[in-house]
Amino acid sequence: HSSQWVGYISALALLGFSLAALGGWSYAGQQAARFLGGTIPATAFYIMFLITIIGTGLLLELDRIGFVEILAVSMIWFMFSTIINVVATIMQTGAARADLIEYMESDQARMTISRDFLLLFFHLLPKNLVSRLFGYFSMFHFPRIVRLPLLRWFARTYKIDLTEAEKPLEEYASLNQFFTRALKPGIRPVHQSRDGVVSPVDGVLSRMGYINDGFMVQAKGIMYSLEDLLEGSEQTHLFEGGTYCVLYLSPQDYHRIHSPVEGRVLSYTYAPGQLFPVNMLAVNDLYGLFPKNERLTSYVQTDHGMVAVVKVGATNVGRIRVTYDRIATNRWLRFWKTHIYTRPHVMERGAELGRFEMGSTVILVFERDCFEFDKTVHENMRVCYGQLIGKLKEPGRTAGSSPSDSVRRSKKRGKQSAGKSHSAARTGATPRRKSLSKNSQADKNGKSSRNGGPQAGSSGRNSGSAGTSGRSRGRKKK
DSSP states (O other): OOHHHHHHHHHHHHHHHHHHHHHHHHHHHHHHHHHHHHHHHHHEEEEEEEHHHHHHHHHHHTTTSHHHHHHHHHHHHHHHHHHHHHHHHHHHHHHHHHHHHHHTTTTTHHHHHHHHHHHHHHHHSSSSHHHHHHHHHHHHHHHHHHHHHHHHHHHHTOOOOOGGGGGGGOOOOHHHHHHHHOOTTTTSSOOOOOTTOOOOSSSSEEEEOOOOOOEEOOOOOOOOEHHHHHHOOTGGEEEEOOOEEEEEEESSOOOEEEOOOEEEEEEEEEEOOOOOOHHHHHHHHTTTHHHHBBBBEEEEEEESSSEEEEOOHHHOOOOOEEESSSSSSSOOOOOOEEEEEEEEEEOOTTTTTEEEEOOOOOEEEEESSSEOOTTOTTTTTEEOOTTTEEEOOOBBBBSSOSSOOOOOOOSSSOOTTTHHHHHHHHHHSSSSHHHHHHHHHOSSSSOOOOBBBBBTTOSSBBBGOOOOOOOOOOOBBB
């Protein structure tokens, strides 16, 4: 019985292969005949092909011909079809060559080929190693005779406004010090309206919108999931149906990151990953770019809801650092980690939260029913640190403005009767502050952890801000 099944399967496979071969043979010959003479030769070829197949089958059934004769007929048809295809190919060569030359001389061809080669190059490049080496290079203290021309070249190439820098150019001992330069006091006034949300960085607001069904828009036709972006965070469910915006920092921009809101840093999550570039080429062509890259996310609790400040690494970003902990990215040994503080760090609106040691991207994610964009804000708008981009909403109020013309219009502002009960159901307690204190208390399970000092790279043993790691765990990058 097993041998019979093997025979049946072999016969079916041979039949399928034969039908596919005959179909391809017929189609190729028909198209070649159509090119040479139009519809009539193509139809004639198709009819002759069918007559040959059917006639050969009938003669074989009547035992008028054998395998040798069938093979001879097949060879004749093969030679006939080959001649037709060769003639058609020769006649098409001139036109095809002209079309190819015209296309290759076009801007579209150059852009497409360059884009494909660049994407291939970025996939093959050891991005993390290159970024780490660049970080070492940027921190090296070159002699003044080398350092000053290098800094001047960098500032001139990227059109950096040196009048905003806190110190003269010659006082920066390395490229990294210049990248992470502070600004003169008062050069970026922080908007102080009640419940205002300000831009945490200088950059371009490249994308803004709502989180629909757990997905966010990266570029036209490209989505990525909230769960992938906030990988492993227990806070992810709070942001379902919330709002987000993406801010891109170029090498030209001020590299420090500031708190967009007034609140308390409850925890952070570090997710190791790749270091693809985050320029427009990569954003428009690499699917799931931001979740692929290394990320350090700070969770800031406000009186109106949770805000996630996602700092995304990129090629040649030496490190991402924060001011409230020792954690830094792009290490040799990298493990997934989350840390919950028993004594949350208080952040004033506009206070320094962290810094990029080269340009990258910040994504702000707001809890649902928590935030609305200012009506003057739109995509591809250049913003400065401290500039108003929206405001936090009182619990139970709906959004009063749309993130952009491309995003759905929200309902008019106004209190809803079910708003407060919905907020309570979401947080699990009516007063948001009580819920927060319960969450903090629940993490005191006898697990202790070191906590960073007020500046990035500090010893992290400040007893006044000691925290527990409650859920601190590491996992190696897959």
